[in-house]
Amino acid sequence: MTVSREVELEGHIIDSGMMQSCFGIIMDLGGSFSVQEFDIGRHKDEESYARMLVEADDEDQLQSIVHELHQHGVNPSDPKDATLVPAPDDQVVPHGFYSTTNHPTYIRHDGEWIEVEDMEMDCAVVVEDGDSPQAYTKVLNAIEEGDLVVTDETGIKVQPPERPRDSGGAFGFMQGGVSSERPSESTIRKIANAIRETKKEGGKVLAVCGPALIHSGAREDLARLVREGYVDMLSAGNGFAVHDIERDIYGTSLGMDTESLDHPRHGHKHHIYTISEVIREGGIEEAVESGTIESGVMYECVDNDRPFVLAGSIRDDGPLPDTITDAVEAQNAIREQAHEADMVLMLSTLLHSVAVGNCLPSTTRVVCVDINPATVTQLLDRGSAQAVGMVTDIGTFVPILAEQLLDEE
Amino acid sequence: MTVSREVELEGHIIDSGMMQSCFGIIMDLGGSFSVQEFDIGRHKDEESYARMLVEADDEDQLQSIVHELHQHGVNPSDPKDATLVPAPDDQVVPHGFYSTTNHPTYIRHDGEWIEVEDMEMDCAVVVEDGDSPQAYTKVLNAIEEGDLVVTDETGIKVQPPERPRDSGGAFGFMQGGVSSERPSESTIRKIANAIRETKKEGGKVLAVCGPALIHSGAREDLARLVREGYVDMLSAGNGFAVHDIERDIYGTSLGMDTESLDHPRHGHKHHIYTISEVIREGGIEEAVESGTIESGVMYECVDNDRPFVLAGSIRDDGPLPDTITDAVEAQNAIREQAHEADMVLMLSTLLHSVAVGNCLPSTTRVVCVDINPATVTQLLDRGSAQAVGMVTDIGTFVPILAEQLLDEE
Amino acid sequence: MTVSREVELEGHIIDSGMMQSCFGIIMDLGGSFSVQEFDIGRHKDEESYARMLVEADDEDQLQSIVHELHQHGVNPSDPKDATLVPAPDDQVVPHGFYSTTNHPTYIRHDGEWIEVEDMEMDCAVVVEDGDSPQAYTKVLNAIEEGDLVVTDETGIKVQPPERPRDSGGAFGFMQGGVSSERPSESTIRKIANAIRETKKEGGKVLAVCGPALIHSGAREDLARLVREGYVDMLSAGNGFAVHDIERDIYGTSLGMDTESLDHPRHGHKHHIYTISEVIREGGIEEAVESGTIESGVMYECVDNDRPFVLAGSIRDDGPLPDTITDAVEAQNAIREQAHEADMVLMLSTLLHSVAVGNCLPSTTRVVCVDINPATVTQLLDRGSAQAVGMVTDIGTFVPILAEQLLDEE
């Protein structure tokens, strides 16, 4: 005797590989299925629809298949309400809590589908009951006693974004593996177009930057992009800000003059002197106001009111007074920026890019640039439908991008 | 009219390249010199001595040459006392403060040389006056108003360690560049000997570990090394502990069974469930005591009283209750471990290795193992005389090391 | 008015992604389709079948769609004979010649399907007419005037191998991206099992080896594998043989003693002396017979009659008399080995692995081992259904593999 449940697939279910995953899951988990309706979109802009009956040996197996299926966007045709269990204590989730993906997600509550707000992965979903009930994500350490947490697999609908082969949009390129053997200038032109398009639609661009950007001489061009409004927000670490300011005060980055390539004597002390100067002033904004800092990325952020988050790390010197040293507090600041961003440029930093990426829904446009292919691969490997990776030198990427955006208008 | 000052070089001044640097510095900075005494050690265990007169055009130039020289271990033959200036405010150093190297350093005070304690680089030196005056390093954010801080270049003696070509010790090998094309098993044997030697001398071994160690299947062998006392302390991040415990509770690491290489369904949620379980218990020690955690690296640390530091980072999930989320607090915990360690194994983590390396004097033995040559190069590039790098797979390195240490005794 | 053609798909058409590719091709090329029969294998060991009508605006477009489809294994249900055109001159193919994939391929000739022999990619297909007609691949430079060469797209059937998710066999693991963060020892155990299985089935194992294998100290263990019959054939370059023999005669590899890690003085000349010695003897076999070479990989090849190919390259010193200096001649020797091999181990050489890989059909088992992830990615990126990549240190990989195969039987 078997048990069964009817499920539905909708959208570009063949192109996106959804149907392939779906059949695979059922067979892997020992179930079987019969396709009851199958309406294939014959043109690339037509959506498809499939309805099928999933069969399993017992209820447990069926549950497990159905759970796995909706992680991939396959939903029961006859849904039930989500199960809500109050959190037993602060920071403690109920057993069997539902851990989120980064895809758009809906919760069935009182027979209605509610979209979960602030989607990001590895969170719990908390439902706030009332006249107009709301559902949103909470990271584990933000759970409070009594929060109504969604548990087990029922009443949840996930919509993994489809990656259409030919979207026509700025991001309809560069799918496939990561390699340095790709046309560099043409790719940068496409990225510039995507930034322009994002700005035109009123969107916000967040740049996530590592100190290599400064060392490799790209500071002045990034500063121009901030000034001219192509970068609306900045996410970086203490080291990025220190070397940016070091270049302003001492003309060096990590002790090397990025113009002449000289290593002035004492240069290896410039970064610690820089920190000391900014501490003396009380912070970056104060140092800009007093005229101690007169140029650079941080200067343009302050001067043009572009909000920045400097997240601390255990390898920091100093740190600067602006650096948020508590990781949880810093994550919250990053989270806020990430949720506001419509496009994210991840520029030669693995640590900060992962931190920002953790807070992004899969629908946000992401560009990852690094000279190490392993870094780009790791950053792209998160199921974003809109991510583009490029293996190149940040010290040539930013100048060419700036030229494309600023000089070729 | 010129000014001049007499300086001295002692030790393996030719082998170690000290004399070459010294002549170079003087000529680069526009000075000249005459060698007044030159006694070369003709055999490899003999030390050399040189005394010379440095000449410059004016006092400023001379100061600058002499300052640069003693950064490289060349000291005036007629030293003066160090200059002490009180810190004007908390976290604020006096202008022109002396920023440390990681080499053994002495401060001249009341005509006596005092060794600076807790040497690490990029710190200020604070002198505590009194009957038996003391000098020690302080990071910038630990400076308190009124601290007597060493400024400018006088009265300071630095001793960069020499890297003898043929030390006879366990670390007299593998000098030169970093490459994966080195004999792997022979190198691991040398490292095993160095660990044995360190333990025999009563020294302490600190392992700095990244999560790749767990993913690559080396967890069980590292756990044995902790249990058998070849690793005395552990420095890691939240992710390392989470995946180590995930493997215990769910049999996976990052969702993959490290034995069978299967990816069990739900595997991608195991790490977040693991965090949730440990939070529920209140911490790792509590989870070991309650029997929730029954094996692995963290288990052996708790079971055998090996102290561990888990430093937080902005990419952490959770984090575990044991993770120190504040970067400054975490650095202090790391600093304490680093100062106690006689040998440090840096195992496939750049972030934590840099953090620990920042706190180490140049005299501590360091082994860096990573599959990315750029990581090994960056870690070795800190002037440690006792650092050995190896480009290899951590998943084969740890098992072979454990075999060498445990099975071939 | 549209034109149409009926095509068929058979096998694991969903699992293998074939159906997804097929629909994508039709839509990309501006055609449309209707599914006329669709029989899905509901269990993982059941095959599926689909028949559909492809429609296009004109015959050209239809041709182009149908051509592209059968590159992906979709074949017209109503096939015609292949078009044969005689080659106009030596080394000159007819216009529009069919350039092969590396998948099993059939040519329709006189109404019968003939399997193309010696499948490898980027070749022409030549048909030898007669009572029992034959079809085989020819590289461009082997074409002779008058050869009957298959042109355009009709009458050709390609069968891309399916990569079943759960084959049960030794290679049913490690699908997905390339990363160093995989369980190393468990993966090596799987590879050892695959070698054992291949030998048990009477298959032949070809090892493709770079000089890094010798430098990293894996020589002795590879020599054991040759001696014990786990490696049947060897494909390498001049440098591999030189350093293998250098280690025998002088105890070094690239001048370094791979046991003691010493660099004996004169060591940098050992490789050129080695070449000189072998030239003096007349070749490797002669040098083994005369007792000049007494151990190592080349020694075991000679001693145990394992055929080897040493292919020359422009960076060779010497070269040894055994090295085939002409690239085309060397390719032919490699091709012969490749066609005989049932399993290929590609060990830390990009150049030789690509050369061998070029000659392999997609059905041969391939294992690629390199410490550089980009190398492994590039080697796997050839559509082989049976390829497994591992990012690890060859100097630890070979010893652990040898231990698995030889000591744990």
Place this chain on the structure above:
Amino acid sequence: MTVSREVELEGHIIDSGMMQSCFGIIMDLGGSFSVQEFDIGRHKDEESYARMLVEADDEDQLQSIVHELHQHGVNPSDPKDATLVPAPDDQVVPHGFYSTTNHPTYIRHDGEWIEVEDMEMDCAVVVEDGDSPQAYTKVLNAIEEGDLVVTDETGIKVQPPERPRDSGGAFGFMQGGVSSERPSESTIRKIANAIRETKKEGGKVLAVCGPALIHSGAREDLARLVREGYVDMLSAGNGFAVHDIERDIYGTSLGMDTESLDHPRHGHKHHIYTISEVIREGGIEEAVESGTIESGVMYECVDNDRPFVLAGSIRDDGPLPDTITDAVEAQNAIREQAHEADMVLMLSTLLHSVAVGNCLPSTTRVVCVDINPATVTQLLDRGSAQAVGMVTDIGTFVPILAEQLLDEE
């Protein structure tokens, strides 16, 4: 009882590290020494001189020390003539033949020092006697029976080039390790200056190019540099030429349109069709003349009479009729170009760069550009005093270099 010999050091013996090496060698090999004269150049443009007595326990040890010393440029103050032994057979050198470094070398013959011509490393030195005797290098396979070959260590003087810290010339920058975290645009500006300087002095620039240059979209800018005379000679492989021509005929490189980033259907066959077209024409020059090839790097080489060498390799498809398939013949062609070059640009190819580098004396200017730091390190690791490495993206490097050279004059 000891034996002794007097040796001399001249030049920037401290700056260049020569003295340090010298003392090290003597001590390593168990000898001792006394410095008899020591005259240090006190300014950076003054040379130094040292004379010392080397002592050893017996004649063998002394020989071995003295041999090693002159490899590092330390020569006996009382030299003897070089020992000449006739080669016993074709390709067979006498026992104990002298194997060259890549540094300028002199042979003492009949009491006179003769400079060895065509210096390159790992060669034998052959002396042609007569009225005006000559000495030149020969690779092992070019040795003919009866050639007078220099053996053992006497009568040879080597002059390793000094790398002055502040040469003022275009190459007085970027010493030190290899890293991607260097100022990219400033470095390219320095390289452009060095090219300009080389051309101004009437020198020749050889570009060594890999196919990644074409794939990454840098083809048009390299073609401009060839046309405008900044590149005088080209050294590449079959693949480089094929993809350059593929881009001309089909608009793609490896099947991808380098402008639009599209993958036209059939694109994966373009390279083999390209080869077929050029074979049909009889070669590249013929295809340029017939109008089949109308643009690109190879086109500009033909059109502007810039000689090119296409060296074959075992991974080649085709190959093109212009490709030299025999490795020894190709090496000879490369050698001729290398000896003519005053500056060599090694652009994203390890194989061809090593082949060219093998034939260069240590006095030729070399620039190595690759995105893989390990490649750059390996290429720089050859004792050239004039080598500069840069870790960057060839697809952005060439356009910026061309802009610097062509647009900013």
